Amino acid sequence: MSGLKISLLFAAACTLTACAGSNPHFDASKPHHRPTGFVNNYLDNSKIGEGFVRWQWTRFTSTLPTDRPERVPRQAVDVAYLQANRTDTTATWLGHATMLWQIGGKNILVDPIFSERASPVSFAGPARLTPVAMRLDQLPHIDAVVVSHNHYDHLDRPTVLALQQQKGGAPLFIVPLGINDWMKREGVTTVQGLDWWQAHQLGDVKVSLVPAQHWSARGVADRHESLWGGFVVQHQGYSMYYSGDTGYSRDFADIAAKFGKFDFAQIPVGCYEPRWFMGNQHVNEPEAIQIHRDVGSKLSVGVHWGTFRLCDDPIDQVLDEFPKAAKAAGLKDGEFVLPALGQTFVLQRAVPPRSVLELSVPKRAGETDPQATASALPTSSSSSSPKNPPL
Ligand SMILES: [Zn+2]
Numbered sequence: 069m070s071g072l073k074i075s076l077l078f079a080a081a082c083t084l085t086a087c088a089g090s091n092p093h094f095d096a097s098k099p100h101h102r103p104t105g106f107v108n109n110y111l112d113n114s115k116i117g118e119g120f121v122r123w124q125w126t127r128f129t130s131t132l133p134t135d136r137p138e139r140v141p142r143q144a145v146d147v148a149y150l151q152a153n154r155t156d157t158t159a160t161w162l163g164h165a166t167m168l169w170q171i172g173g174k175n176i177l178v179d180p181i182f183s184e185r186a187s188p189v190s191f192a193g194p195a196r197l198t199p200v201a202m203r204l205d206q207l208p209h210i211d212a213v214v215v216s217h218n219h220y221d222h223l224d225r226p227t228v229l230a231l232q233q234q235k236g237g238a239p240l241f242i243v244p245l246g247i248n249d250w251m252k253r254e255g256v257t258t259v260q261g262l263d264w265w266q267a268h269q270l271g272d273v274k275v276s277l278v279p280a281q282h283w284s285a286r287g288v289a290d291r292h293e294s295l296w297g298g299f300v301v302q303h304q305g306y307s308m309y310y311s312g313d314t315g316y317s318r319d320f321a322d323i324a325a326k327f328g329k330f331d332f333a334q335i336p337v338g339c340y341e342p343r344w345f346m347g348n349q350h351v352n353e354p355e356a357i358q359i360h361r362d363v364g365s366k367l368s369v370g371v372h373w374g375t376f377r378l379c380d381d382p383i384d385q386v387l388d389e390f391p392k393a394a395k396a397a398g399l400k401d402g403e404f405v406l407p408a409l410g411q412t413f414v415l416q417r418a419v420p421p422r423s424v425l426e427l428s429v430p431k432r433a434g435e436t437d438p439q440a441t442a443s444a445l446p447t448s449s450s451s452s453s454p455k456n457p458p459l
């Protein structure tokens with residue numbers, strides 16, 4: 069038997085069974101810990117990956133719908149604004165699950181991938197079908213990078229190594245347990261590993277890792293060895309949530325019980341077919357809307373679409389399916405939107421210092437308090453509806 073056949077067989081076997089090693093972070097008191105890795109809260113991990121060979125065979129032998137990347141709306145990024153901003157709270161979609169969050173004067177990059185492929189190698193694997201909205205050298209100085217799990221479309225080695233070299237010093241990489249070991253092997257020393265429900269303080273911005281229903285692997289023998297999850301970022305009463313890749317589970321009710329309602333949420337809405345295989349690990353549009361409701365989000369944006377073809381659904385399918393799901397669920401206009409590539413949501417506008425306001429604009433009797441006015445600003449700068457996006 070050739071080496072290739074042996075490794076393919078091994079890979080197939082590992083998708084059906086746990087081919088895991090040891091877990092240096094094992095804590096017997098934690099129900100999601102195992103001596104060999106980690107498990108989900110509400111799903112037997114052996115259910116994830118069940119049928120992988122059948123799925124691959126179906127893909128190989130059938131004709132799947134093609135992608136139409138030209139349908140993905142785009143918007144020019146205001147690079148100068150994002151580079152200068154220290155006060156507004158913003159979120160900008162850069163493609164796939166990558167977003168730039170600005171909160172409390174900190175620049176936080178979420179699941180950054182700037183490579184042309186979501187793959188262990190640069191010459192093969194799923195290619196980027198729409199351009200990245202902002203180049204690495206256009207980013208403001210990044211204070212922290214949060215990585216939800218180690219799949220190639222979320223943990224991109226060339227991007228991590230490039231960010232580590234950024235001018236002004238490396239960002240802090242805040243990652244689920246086990247990815248910190250991977251980072252250190254790659255020579256990245258500014259890293260903070262977190263377990264579910266643990267937090268790290270970035271000045272007065274608090275970053276917490278929360279559970280998601282997913283899995284991890286970068287090779288054939290490291291399945292479930294590193295943890296996966298989502299992130300909560302809080303600053304002065306404002307809270308942002310990213311679910312990470314996830315199937316639908318009771319985890320979201322648990323997160324809401326712990327953190328209360330969120331002001332903003334980033335939730336995946338693409339890469340979910342075939343349902344019989346993907347259902348446990350990736351939500352579809354109705355489930356994404358249910359997460360939005362479970363966590364009480366005031367504004368949610370849908371990500372994990374429009375960029376890399378990783379599943380049976382084309383990268384633009386969500387443009388057709390999401391409006392139907394939103395209508396069926398009775399969503400209000402603008403509470404859960406599909407962003408344009410490069411779109412910035414200004415979530416909170418800074419209020420000029422009171423002393424400046426008082427000096428420059430003397431308040432007359434009966435006039436509205438400027439700080440109260442600012443807090444009533446709409447939660448999104450988006451004047452473009454997903455149905456009529458700017459191109
Ligand atoms: Zn994943």
Ligand SMILES: [Zn+2]
Pocket residue numbers: 219221222313372
């Ligand atoms: Zn993914």
